[in-house]
Amino acid sequence: MCARHLQFAWWSLLCWVILGITLEALHAFKIGWYLGQTSEMRRLLWTLAHAHGTLLSLVHAAFAFTYFALPTPVTRRLRLTSALLMASSVLLPGGFFLGGIFIFEGDPGLGVWLVPFGAICLFLAVFLTATDVARVKRSMPANSGERPRLTKRGKGLRLT
Amino acid sequence: MNFSILFSVTIAPVLAVLRLVKVGARTTGGAIFALGVGLSIPALSTQFLWADQPVYGEVAVTSRPIQRPAGDYVGSAACRSCHPHYYATWHDSYHRTMTQVATAESVIGNFNNVRLSGKDLNVRLFRQGNQFLVEMNLSNPPLNDVYPVVMTTGSHNRQVYWLGSSTDSPLMVLPYMFLRAEQKWIPRHSAYINPMCLQERPESAVLKADFGRWSYQCIKCHTTRPYLAAETDSPARPASATQVVEFGISCEACHGPGAEHVRVNRDPTRRYKQRLAGGPDATIVNPADLPHDRASQVCGQCHSVIIHRKRWVHNGYTYRPGEDLAADPNRFVMRGRLDLMPHNRPRDLPHPSEMNSFWSDGMIRCSGREYNGLIDSPCFQRGEMSCLSCHQMHQSPDDPRKRQDWADDQLKFGTDGNSACLQCHDQLKSVDRLTLHTHHGADSAGSNCYNCHMPYTTYGLLKAIRSHQISSPSVTASLETGRPNACNQCHQDKTLAWTADHLSRWYEIPKPKLSGDEQQIAATALWALRGDAGQRVLMAWSYGWEDALKTAGNHWQAPYLAQLLEDRYDAVRFIAHRSLRRLPGFQDFEYDFVGPPGHRAAARQRALQVWAGSQKSLNRPFARPVLIDGQGHVLETEFQRLWKQRDDRPMEVGE
Numbered sequence: 091m092c093a094r095h096l097q098f099a100w101w102s103l104l105c106w107v108i109l110g111i112t113l114e115a116l117h118a119f120k121i122g123w124y125l126g127q128t129s130e131m132r133r134l135l136w137t138l139a140h141a142h143g144t145l146l147s148l149v150h151a152a153f154a155f156t157y158f159a160l161p162t163p164v165t166r167r168l169r170l171t172s173a174l175l176m177a178s179s180v181l182l183p184g185g186f187f188l189g190g191i192f193i194f195e196g197d198p199g200l201g202v203w204l205v206p207f208g209a210i211c212l213f214l215a216v217f218l219t220a221t222d223v224a225r226v227k228r229s230m231p232a233n234s235g236e237r238p239r240l241t242k243r244g245k246g247l248r249l250t
Numbered sequence: 251m252n253f254s255i256l257f258s259v260t261i262a263p264v265l266a267v268l269r270l271v272k273v274g275a276r277t278t279g280g281a282i283f284a285l286g287v288g289l290s291i292p293a294l295s296t297q298f299l300w301a302d303q304p305v306y307g308e309v310a311v312t313s314r315p316i317q318r319p320a321g322d323y324v325g326s327a328a329c330r331s332c333h334p335h336y337y338a339t340w341h342d343s344y345h346r347t348m349t350q351v352a353t354a355e356s357v358i359g360n361f362n363n364v365r366l367s368g369k370d371l372n373v374r375l376f377r378q379g380n381q382f383l384v385e386m387n388l389s390n391p392p393l394n395d396v397y398p399v400v401m402t403t404g405s406h407n408r409q410v411y412w413l414g415s416s417t418d419s420p421l422m423v424l425p426y427m428f429l430r431a432e433q434k435w436i437p438r439h440s441a442y443i444n445p446m447c448l449q450e451r452p453e454s455a456v457l458k459a460d461f462g463r464w465s466y467q468c469i470k471c472h473t474t475r476p477y478l479a480a481e482t483d484s485p486a487r488p489a490s491a492t493q494v495v496e497f498g499i500s501c502e503a504c505h506g507p508g509a510e511h512v513r514v515n516r517d518p519t520r521r522y523k524q525r526l527a528g529g530p531d532a533t534i535v536n537p538a539d540l541p542h543d544r545a546s547q548v549c550g551q552c553h554s555v556i557i558h559r560k561r562w563v564h565n566g567y568t569y570r571p572g573e574d575l576a577a578d579p580n581r582f583v584m585r586g587r588l589d590l591m592p593h594n595r596p597r598d599l600p601h602p603s604e605m606n607s608f609w610s611d612g613m614i615r616c617s618g619r620e621y622n623g624l625i626d627s628p629c630f631q632r633g634e635m636s637c638l639s640c641h642q643m644h645q646s647p648d649d650p651r652k653r654q655d656w657a658d659d660q661l662k663f664g665t666d667g668n669s670a671c672l673q674c675h676d677q678l679k680s681v682d683r684l685t686l687h688t689h690h691g692a693d694s695a696g697s698n699c700y701n702c703h704m705p706y707t708t709y710g711l712l713k714a715i716r717s718h719q720i721s722s723p724s725v726t727a728s729l730e731t732g733r734p735n736a737c738n739q740c741h742q743d744k745t746l747a748w749t750a751d752h753l754s755r756w757y758e759i760p761k762p763k764l765s766g767d768e769q770q771i772a773a774t775a776l777w778a779l780r781g782d783a784g785q786r787v788l789m790a791w792s793y794g795w796e797d798a799l800k801t802a803g804n805h806w807q808a809p810y811l812a813q814l815l816e817d818r819y820d821a822v823r824f825i826a827h828r829s830l831r832r833l834p835g836f837q838d839f840e841y842d843f844v845g846p847p848g849h850r851a852a853a854r855q856r857a858l859q860v861w862a863g864s865q866k867s868l869n870r871p872f873a874r875p876v877l878i879d880g881q882g883h884v885l886e887t888e889f890q891r892l893w894k895q896r897d898d899r900p901m902e903v904g905e
Contacts (some may be wrong), residue, residue, distance in 0.1 A: 162743060167271040195333060
């Protein structure tokens with residue numbers, strides 16, 4: 091699971107770096123389709139796509155390191171969290187990017203409708219991760235100084 | 251309501267996922283709470299903070315009229331986020347800057363301690379920080395005070411300044427205006443064909459005539475949705491009691507009040523439905539979607555000769571874009587002839603001939619009233635022509651011109667040539683047919699539709715402007731009205747007889763009966779020397795018109811322009827000097843058009859000497875009708891005979 095998210099993090103970061111370079115090139119060569127007065131919405135959406143994509147790549151890396159540091163068994167809940175984070179990383183920046191390809195004046199293209207779904211996925215993924223971390227913290231002995239190990243025993247997680 | 255729907259739609263998948271992973275009730279509650287807080291912030295902000303347009307901070311301003319969204323009007327700021335391109339193109343137009351608060355960005359005049367002296371008024375223009383100030387010294391009645399410039403009118407060709415005072419009195423006009431192209435101050439009374447410039451004390455006359463003028467005259471068309479002081483019913487603070495939704499001509503002047511449009515389109519689903527459906531939005535007026543007559547009326551609400559009914563003072567304008575302008579009970583669009591107006595017209599209207607706005611056959615002769623010309627045109631009456639056939643109020647995204655080039659006339663790209671007319675008259679796209687119709691070379695000025703059918707017979711802004719009444723050249727009309735015809739305006743060295751002969755041969759137009767002078771002397775010479783001030787000013791401009799100079803030569807107009815340097819009307823002298831400087835040898839010719847009469851006579855002599863000198867080097871022939879003999883001598887007797895016949899009746903062109 092951790093390896094999958096790390097892999098996703100770096101490959102996705104590479105994609106968004108390429109988009110960043112492309113956007114810089116569009117600025118450098120003063121491409122009217124991107125810089126024109128009627129393209130203000132496109133510039134905003136692609137900037138948002140670049141920013142969200144890059145940051146979500148880093149979130150994937152953080153996600154991988156979190157579960158590496160707090161190893162949990164691969165439960166249905168964790169698989170769902172992972173899937174939600176993956177989905178949000180596609181839907182959020184992808185929605186912004188697609189919404190910027192064909193724009194209406196003052197409104198993004200239809201692709202932007204992916205964004206709210208991505209936002210809900212991200213909310214759930216972050217919420218589930220946060221509650222996971224909180225539960226682990228509650229069951230950790232104070233100042234143990236050891237890397238905790240979690241095992242599944244009955245319902246819920248137990249520190250061993 | 252919208253928030254409840256949004257929350258329900260969002261919470262459903264969240265609950266489904268939380269149920270799937272079987273989290274506890276406390277955790278679920280925390281998730282819903284967090285999501286609720288996240289959604290509430292933007293939703294509440296939209297509903298309560300930005301739902302109503304902010305009232306500008308101008309309610310505290312007392313020295314001038316204020317801007318304040320009112321009624322169903324929300325102001326242009328509300329349009330910007332959804333229509334950024336249209337907003338930007340409007341923002342760069344001269345419609346927006348027609349009225350502005352005086353700031354360092356809006357004031358184009360030179361206020362660097364400039365001193366101006368008139369016949370009875372001395373003025374010093376200076377700045378203190380961001381404030382523009384005017385020190386005025388009037389001899390009679392004695393007046394010596396400093397006034398702040400609070401507002402400006404215009405920015406394209408010239409700018410007029412309005413002065414506030416500390417006594418809550420109406421705005422006073424600065425009796426000087428700044429010309430943008432010339433970067434020069436001129437007396438306000440000199441900028442118009444108006445007998446005011448003939449008075450002994452013109453500055454005092456301007457101060458008196460234009461005192462408070464902004465709040466009852468300029469406000470009508472140079473602002474968006476004006477409310478006169480009587481309508482706002484404010485306490486007695488004459489300057490600031492006058493309110494407008496926005497200074498300048500902004501979005502709602504043409505699209506109608508936008509409050510409902512803004513309100514319903516806060517819903518994104520409605521916006522996308524509307525965009526995908528593609529039809530017009532019923533909550534706002536788009537003049538481009540209106541029938542040609544109603545679309546033109548949107549422009550005509552200002553660009554026409556309008557008589558405002560007295561009730562406007564209390565009721566404001568009731569006309570809204572898209573409605574029938576003719577049905578507006580508060581203003582009446584004047585026509586150039588009684589027979590063109592409806593029988594049920596108000597009884598107290600002046601006769602068109604008293605309006606100084608029309609030629610005697612009813613054609614409009616002053617600038618800014620193009621709607622009058624349009625509605626009397628066959629292309630409007632029998633076709634679909636509207637203002638928007640040639641003009642566009644928002645520059646198209648694919649228009650390659652610079653924004654300032656478009657803003658000059660707000661013409662559609664390409665419509666400065668024949669393509670405007672070829673939209674309907676497509677049979678003339680063929681070069682053969684075009685030359686057959688025009689009898690001129692296809693690439694010559696004579697084959698330009700505008701030059702024959704929209705000649706420069708209206709006046710305003712210190713220049714001649716194309717007539718917006720589509721017409722055909724007619725010697726009869728020239729004889730009956732005194733209006734220059736297109737043929738002679740270009741073929742300036744030809745007589746009316748020459749024109750009548752050609753129109754007869756080419757278009758079978760009957761020749762009218764002509765007098766001896768009309769048969770032998772160039773028509774432009776007659777208009778320039780013995781015409782009224784309105785004709786003389788058009789000739790003063792025409793003698794510097796590039797197309798005409800190519801056709802008729804540029805070597806013989808100087809004596810006429812030199813004569814017009816002595817004209818009684820300041821505007822005629824100003825334009826004559828400007829045209830003179832376009833002739834060879836006169837590029838550096840200096841002349842003070844508001845100088846004393848003695849200086850004018852001297853300037854004329856100087857101009858004739860310059861011209862005589864340039865003739866020796868040019869050695870070009872002269873046509874007899876221009877009253878210059880073969881040796882290059884002006885036929886002075888004839889010249890002065892015609893000059894003495896000039897129509898010196900007081901003249902006003904009501905631009």
